[in-house]
Amino acid sequence: MQTIDIFEFARRRQTLSGTISVADMPQLSAFLADTTGEIRWFAEGLGERRGRPAARLEIEGEVAMPCAFCNGPVPTEVYSDAVFLVVKTEAEADAIPVDEDEEDEEVTVGSNRFSIAAWVEEEAILSLPATTSHDEGCEGTEVFEEKRAEEEAAEERAREERPNPFAALAGLKTGR
Template sequence: MDVKRIDAFAFARLGKEAQGSIALVRLARVVDGLPEQPSGEAGLVIWSVRGEEGKTGLLMGQPLLRLHVQANPVVICQRCNAPFAYPVDSEVLLQLVKSEDDLDDGYSVAEQGDGYDDEDDEDEGKDSVANLPEKVVGSHHFDLLAQIEDELILSIPYVPKHDVCPGAQANASEASEEEPAVKRPSPFAVLEQLKHKD
């Protein structure tokens, strides 16, 4: 399926599924400020989306989209300045709401019902307010591409860094080889000698 607009509410209600891929270079907001991205398979974003309705607690009957995004965008390491592929494998659950007014995390005790009890959450699994899905405004012309792009942007660190920079190991071994070279005396050692001359 080509990434396009979907009727998000019908997609969730009918439990539809879709998947596909798109070149990273087509996602202008993602690649803005990044180095050149690879072409071919290495430069693809693989995505899948599944519609569903909430089955328990606060999400009972709510329209949901489960979005999975995988990619390897090339970023610049902020430690060594070298480009490297940063693996993204992100799955997010989105709750569709009808308007921006509904985006507020307005899960009040009143909405949860008189019988709401924090302990009930433990029995029902991940349904506490903290674990509720992110809310997005759904529509009959929902921009799936923009949502995929948003998820990628959120998954790429603001300050990307290698776990271990490639040059770091080489520099460390070179430094240990060079160490036996002439060692300059510490200026403090010289002062120490002057102090004991008296």
């Protein structure tokens, strides 16, 4: 697993790139239907921003997430391009004020043995959609739609069969 001194990497404005197999990212794989594919990444040091070392990480690739209806694999694009302010401790990260003008910056705790694979894996996980489904031809979608239509029809029948509570009041009315 490749590690770098992220502080020196940022300061020297270095660049690195590569690919990581999805099979080599167990935390990402836990969200997927299978472990096929790879994530391509490009990292560059940006010198300093707001007085702190900064680096940019861009990732892209395609993974197979499970369909929300049938659990089959759905090809899903993974993409992120983010700038990171690098700090030495969690306390230092917590002390950075949220600056409305710099919404495109994230904060990460760095080290002189910073794992690029872990950085890429974390960004890949954060870029995944909450759920995916097949656009067409998913048996699970058809079953779901049929079940939802049946439930809606049953609710409508129940509403129609329910007596109107105001009908009894109409019988109590006396001619005024």
